[in-house]
Amino acid sequence: MIRKGIHIIYTLCLLLSMQLSHAQQRPKIGLALSGGGAKGLAHIGVLKVIEQAGIHVDYIVGTSMGAVVGMLYAAGYSADSIEKIARWEKWDDLLSNKIDLPRIAIEEKAEFEKYIAEFPVYDKSIHFPGGLIEGQEMENELSRLATPVYHIKDFNQLPRPYKCVATSALNGKVVVIETGNLAEAVRSSMSIPSLFTPVKVDGDLLVDGGLVRNFPVNYLKQMGADILIGVNLSQNSTEDQLNNMFNMLSQIMFLGDLDDTEKQKKICDILIEPDLTGYGPSSFNNTDTLIKRGYEAALKQLDTLRTLANALNKQYGPAKVVQLPVVDSVYISSIEVSGLTKVQPSLIKGKMGIKENTWVNPNKIPERISYAFGTRYFTKISYELLPDKTGVKLKLKARENHLNHFKFAINYNTFTKASLFLNFTSRDLFIKNSRLLVSVAISDVFRFKTEYFKYTGPARNFGINLALHYDRNDFPLYQSFIRKALYKRNYTCLDARFQRTVGINAFIGAGIKYERSGLQYDILSNEFPFDGTNSQNLAYLMWHRNSLNRNYFPSRGSRTFVEGGYVFNVSYNINRYQRDSASGSINNTDFDNAAYNRSIDKEYFMVKWHAEYYFSLTNKLTLLNHHFAGSMFNLKGKSVVNDFNNFLLGGLYNNFRLQVPFTGFMDYEVLTNNYLGTLIGLQYELRKNVFVTTKGNILNYSGYIENYIDKKQWSANSNYLIGYGVTAGYLSFMGPLELTLMRDETNQTINFYVNMGYLF
Numbered sequence: 001m002i003r004k005g006i007h008i009i010y011t012l013c014l015l016l017s018m019q020l021s022h023a024q025q026r027p028k029i030g031l032a033l034s035g036g037g038a039k040g041l042a043h044i045g046v047l048k049v050i051e052q053a054g055i056h057v058d059y060i061v062g063t064s065m066g067a068v069v070g071m072l073y074a075a076g077y078s079a080d081s082i083e084k085i086a087r088w089e090k091w092d093d094l095l096s097n098k099i100d101l102p103r104i105a106i107e108e109k110a111e112f113e114k115y116i117a118e119f120p121v122y123d124k125s126i127h128f129p130g131g132l133i134e135g136q137e138m139e140n141e142l143s144r145l146a147t148p149v150y151h152i153k154d155f156n157q158l159p160r161p162y163k164c165v166a167t168s169a170l171n172g173k174v175v176v177i178e179t180g181n182l183a184e185a186v187r188s189s190m191s192i193p194s195l196f197t198p199v200k201v202d203g204d205l206l207v208d209g210g211l212v213r214n215f216p217v218n219y220l221k222q223m224g225a226d227i228l229i230g231v232n233l234s235q236n237s238t239e240d241q242l243n244n245m246f247n248m249l250s251q252i253m254f255l256g257d258l259d260d261t262e263k264q265k266k267i268c269d270i271l272i273e274p275d276l277t278g279y280g281p282s283s284f285n286n287t288d289t290l291i292k293r294g295y296e297a298a299l300k301q302l303d304t305l306r307t308l309a310n311a312l313n314k315q316y317g318p319a320k321v322v323q324l325p326v327v328d329s330v331y332i333s334s335i336e337v338s339g340l341t342k343v344q345p346s347l348i349k350g351k352m353g354i355k356e357n358t359w360v361n362p363n364k365i366p367e368r369i370s371y372a373f374g375t376r377y378f379t380k381i382s383y384e385l386l387p388d389k390t391g392v393k394l395k396l397k398a399r400e401n402h403l404n405h406f407k408f409a410i411n412y413n414t415f416t417k418a419s420l421f422l423n424f425t426s427r428d429l430f431i432k433n434s435r436l437l438v439s440v441a442i443s444d445v446f447r448f449k450t451e452y453f454k455y456t457g458p459a460r461n462f463g464i465n466l467a468l469h470y471d472r473n474d475f476p477l478y479q480s481f482i483r484k485a486l487y488k489r490n491y492t493c494l495d496a497r498f499q500r501t502v503g504i505n506a507f508i509g510a511g512i513k514y515e516r517s518g519l520q521y522d523i524l525s526n527e528f529p530f531d532g533t534n535s536q537n538l539a540y541l542m543w544h545r546n547s548l549n550r551n552y553f554p555s556r557g558s559r560t561f562v563e564g565g566y567v568f569n570v571s572y573n574i575n576r577y578q579r580d581s582a583s584g585s586i587n588n589t590d591f592d593n594a595a596y597n598r599s600i601d602k603e604y605f606m607v608k609w610h611a612e613y614y615f616s617l618t619n620k621l622t623l624l625n626h627h628f629a630g631s632m633f634n635l636k637g638k639s640v641v642n643d644f645n646n647f648l649l650g651g652l653y654n655n656f657r658l659q660v661p662f663t664g665f666m667d668y669e670v671l672t673n674n675y676l677g678t679l680i681g682l683q684y685e686l687r688k689n690v691f692v693t694t695k696g697n698i699l700n701y702s703g704y705i706e707n708y709i710d711k712k713q714w715s716a717n718s719n720y721l722i723g724y725g726v727t728a729g730y731l732s733f734m735g736p737l738e739l740t741l742m743r744d745e746t747n748q749t750i751n752f753y754v755n756m757g758y759l760f
Contacts, residue, residue: 664723
């Protein structure tokens with residue numbers, strides 16, 4: 001009680017002195033918010049108490065995270081609104097250059113986050129990655145949040161006049177920003193050196209203001225504030241908290257500012273210092289607690305703040321209410337793209353899908369920009385809205401990615417064994433808006449893939465894809481689920497496809513393939529005495545959609561693949577063998593290859609469909625539901641006669657052409673022309689990136705399409721596979737690590753399957 005009384009007396013004395021010098025003018029209140037990374041979320045709790053006390057803040061200045069919270073409050077957001085924003089934001093994504101898989105262009109999804117490391121190639125050599133975060137997501141989110149005041153370029157004209165503090169990387173001096181692009185100014189104030197790229201503003205390179213002035217109280221006086229309220233978060237982290245680069249850099253950065261912070265604290269009329277022991281600059285997962293700590297610290301000053309507010313209101317009347325301006329839509333009169341030297345502006349504009357002279361919801365602009373960013377041509381695309389005579393100019397500032405990259409990954413799989421994956425990706429080689437992929441898997445299972453993709457069309461939503469694939473892999477042949485022989489299979493495919501992108505997550509395509517398969521015996525049994533080759537052409541239509549939130553261990557979204565094709569010009573060249581019972585040697589037999597070739601189907605249809613659905617039941621529990629089907633039938637609607645072109649049932653991954661994953665069975669255990677199946681499972685995330693998944697599936701298969709047309713034959717000739725398993729998984733920087741124990745209920749056998757690393 002005594003302490004509260006002292007505060008009240010102090011406040012009244014302060015007010016009395018101001019009234020003597022400003023008889024007709026309401027004293028101005030300034031608020032200074034220090035930096036501190038995640039600890040800056042405590043500012044929100046302080047703002048809640050300030051509003052609860054009835055204090056009207058006239059001026060705001062902030063550094064780093066204090067600049068972020070200060071910008072929102074200066075723009076007119078209430079403390080409660082800022083709290084909702086802080087709880088809703090995905091801070092890990094905002095503070096990285098990471099973009100969600102759903103916003104990656106559909107033609108890039110298969111290659112996204114598929115390699116352990118990517119090295120830019122330029123000046124005729126391979127270089128190490130830069131390592132600095134561009135802040136793409138953070139800056140564009142700041143731009144979105146600043147939309148209500150997009151037309152204000154003088155920060156003194158904001159609902160609450162505002163300044164933010166940065167540091168010049170060129171001379172080490174304090175830079176106080178009060179004009180220009182509001183989002184860019186705040187982004188520069190929080191650019192921790194060696195972690196985030198500096199921001200170039202008016203010819204200067206700006207980094208985090210906390211280097212020289214983390215607690216910028218003195219600028220409030222310059223703005224005209226009479227009463228100075230300061231919230232200081234400058235507390236050194238303990239040894240245990242210095243467990244990552246972000247915390248370590250922040251600690252080192254703020255050490256040189258300690259003397260200045262002490263000077264700034266002395267000029268505060270009201271100083272609030274939350275107890276943030278146990279929390280560091282990277283503690284963004286503790287939003288609730290940090291806000292609460294700020295609230296609790298400010299509550300200790302509640303009586304002082306409330307007395308101040310009441311006295312001011314009694315003397316000068318209620319202060320003007322600050323409200324957030326409402327901007328539901330903007331009229332985009334023009335689009336300007338800067339920063340490009342290699343990429344054409346039409347690629348960005350086309351992928352964004354925003355046209356000039358149209359009305360746009362400004363909250364959708366960052367999402368549209370991410371579609372262009374998802375082409376992977378850029379390391380950053382930021383934006384600014386500039387009022388003009390007819391509407392708003394959308395000004396885009398792009399930073400291009402290196403056109404060439406070398407990538408690698410490693411993998412171990414029960415079926416393919418150990419592999420080293422190498423990839424070279426080149427963009428705009430030969431033709432603008434194109435991409436070349438050259439990938440190779442080096443192991444006993446040799447694989448090669450090259451693709452050349454070209455964007456076309458005014459909106460860049462059409463594409464031409466040319467590809468060459470080659471696989472050489474083991475091909476086990478089973479009889480009654482018992483392996484009888486082991487072959488080596490060679491598969492070559494030339495593929496030309498024309499496609500149209502539908503939205504961001506899907507495309508429809510039409511193409512033609514030339515395919516050639518060859519089998520060569522490795523371990524030959526008496527049951528399978530043959531080898532040879534098969535060649536064919538395939539004209540096809542396809543639909544592919546992928547809205548998963550990640551390629552591995554997804555928790556929401558779907559992935560669908562449908563392909564229907566006409567197989568023609570089928571040609572076989574078969575060699576038959578026999579084993580001498582006495583010597584064990586293998587000899588050619590008299591085999592009429594021409595007659596055999598005449599007996600097989602030269603033309604037939606092939607259709608396959610695979611759909612995966614993931615439903616988030618809780619934050620950690622996901623329901624999996626897959627459906628899959630395939631069929632081969634000739635022009636008469638009858639079963640197809642072929643030996644080399646079957647669907648291959650079994651295994652956990654779609655490693656090779658025509659493979660159909662099925663939990664419980666090993667790769668290629670069943671060969672068939674027709675199948676229909678479903679899977680259901682549950683995935684639980686024990687802790688971040690650690691998963692346990694249970695799956696069960698059932699499938700009906702037959703070599704005869706007639707069994708699916710005639711109900712009597714269906715019931716009389718049904719062949720069922722039933723299997724289930726449990727997988728322990730971990731999503732590491734090397735890719736998924738998965739150990740699966742599964743049971744084949746059809747034959748009552750138990751199998752163990754391992755996959756470590758990204759798939760080819």
